[in-house]
Amino acid sequence: MSAPSVIFDKALLEARRQRALKQGAETFLLDRVAADIGERLSAVLRNFERAVDIGTPGDAVRRALVASGKVTAVEAVPFRDEIVSAPAGTLDLAVSALALHFVNDLPGALVQIRRSLKPDGLFLAALIGGDTLTELRQSFAAAESEIEGGISPRVAPFADIRDIGALLQRAGFALPVVDSDRVTVRYDTVFALMHDLRRMGATNALTERRRRPLKRATLFKMAEIYRQRFADADGRLRATFEVIWLSGWAPHESQQQPLKPGSARTRLADALGAREISAGEKAGD
Secondary structure (H helix, E strand, C coil): CCCCCCCECHHHHHHHHHHHHHHCCCCHHHHHHHHHHHHHHHCCCCCECCEEEECCCCCHHHHHHHHCCCECCEEEECEECCEECCCCCCEEEEEEECCHHHCCCHHHHHHHHHHHEEEEEEEEEEEEECCCCHHHHHHHHHHHHHHHCCCCCCCCCCECHHHHHHHHHHCCCEEEEEEEEEEEEEECCHHHHHHHHHHCCCCCCECCCCCCCCCHHHHHHHHHHHHHHHECCCCCEEEEEEEEEEEEECCCCCCCCCCCCCCCCCCHHHHHCCCCCCCCCCCCC
């Protein structure tokens, strides 16, 4: 099997996260996700003895988990060199918020998390989805095509919700569930959006990014296109953030199992109170 491609420059990503902390991190999206994790966990009808938070920046998620009343304490587990530092079969609950979309090998990370869980352990995570910053992506692409005769990667290739469920199943999770939440944030200018992205530590860290400085002409053309295409009636600009939610359980014999084909004891037609039509018979005959 070939090694996963290196999508992100991890050293640059960490440097930009540290810069964001020094400037004063912008956490509005992380705070929203942390609150949602607490609410989602509150709906689970069990408590968790050993819980870990994998790679989430800050402590907002850990505070939300403790406040949910479902866990006694939460340990922060680093995700260094794309390795989950938790022994196999030791965790009751693993959570992660806005961190896994920056890994180079997401399928491998999910496999590691699955192995770290005890039987009937829960994994709950939120990551950035593919529709995030679609407005910025389109505006940059149009500006670069016009000014520079080509485009360069500027926004990360975030996961598509249609692929996440399959990845959870491949990793060995039972009862996988995937859904998404679209958050629309409005800005006075595109430069205010870019300022927030810097304070999130979320500016371009792609290994295939263009190394030469961005031309001022391209930047201002992008801003013009963004305003033309994505301004509301009051002149403010829309920016989309898609959050993909995923959950799955480590398999356990107590969990609901799918029925084997042909094992049903009641015909669908009987359950619906309808007459079954055999092959070759026309309705109304």
